[in-house]
Amino acid sequence: MNVDIRATVAAPGYPFARARRFLNRALAAAGGSAEELSLLFCGDAMMRTFNRRYRRKDRTTDVLSFPAGPGAPKGFLGDLVISAPEARRQARSAGVSLRDATEKLLLHGLLHLLGYDHETDDGQMDALEGKLRSRLSITA
Numbered sequence: 001m002n003v004d005i006r007a008t009v010a011a012p013g014y015p016f017a018r019a020r021r022f023l024n025r026a027l028a029a030a031g032g033s034a035e036e037l038s039l040l041f042c043g044d045a046m047m048r049t050f051n052r053r054y055r056r057k058d059r060t061t062d063v064l065s066f067p068a069g070p071g072a073p074k075g076f077l078g079d080l081v082i083s084a085p086e087a088r089r090q091a092r093s094a095g096v097s098l099r100d101a102t103e104k105l106l107l108h109g110l111l112h113l114l115g116y117d118h119e120t121d122d123g124q125m126d127a128l129e130g131k132l133r134s135r136l137s138i139t140a
Contacts, residue, residue, distance in 0.1 A: 001027055001077075004038040012041035012084040014102040022136075026107050029135050030128070032114045035075030039082070039106075047083040062086040063105040065112035080109040090140070100140040107132055 003020040019039060027034060042050075044060040052058045054066070060083055067078040082105050091101035107129060116125035133140075 001034050002036045004036065005041070006039070007041040007084070008046055009041055009043045009084045012082075013088060013098050014041070014084075018099070019102075019106065022103055022106055023110060026103075026110050026132065026136060029132050030111065030114060032077075032110075034077035034113075036073075037077040037110075037113065038079045040079070041082050041084045044083055044085050047081065047086070050081055060086060062090060063109040065109040067113050067115070078113040080106065080113065082106070082109070094140055096140045100138050103136070103138045104133065104140040107136065107138065 001024050003023050005016045005019055023037070023039070047064070048058065048060040050064055051061045054064065055061075062083055064081040065078060066081075068076045072078075082102065087102045087105055088098060090105075091098045094101065111125055111129055111132075116128065118125040118129075
């Protein structure tokens with residue numbers, strides 16, 4: 001799968017090449033298929049703007065997922081947005097590496113792109129995410 005990655009922050013702290021490899025491994029482990037997705041690493045101000053605009057929550061958040069809608073190119077899964085500062089805060093708070101904290105967010109967002117929703121699915125997404133974290137060696 002092609003992963004188009006951009007960053008609006010000077011140093012997201014997570015290598016783009018690693019993100020591509022991880023997302024491809026996670027997609028295969030989740031049993032999904034796609035040809036492309038986009039990933040944006042941004043700062044808190046931009047994330048807060050997205051969260052306010054699309055979820056009506058006026059605060060920053062860690063990850064947002066925007067599944068491809070009707071009219072999207074065939075094989076395009078959607079867009080992921082990660083707050084690089086929030087990933088760093090979560091890594092420090094949990095006492096884990098930035099890599100693990102970021103990959104936890106990438107996996108969570110990817111599962112949303114695949115149609116899972118922990119807010120409405122009676123624990124299906126949470127259970128799958130736990131299994132995949134173990135399989136993908138994410139300690140966060």
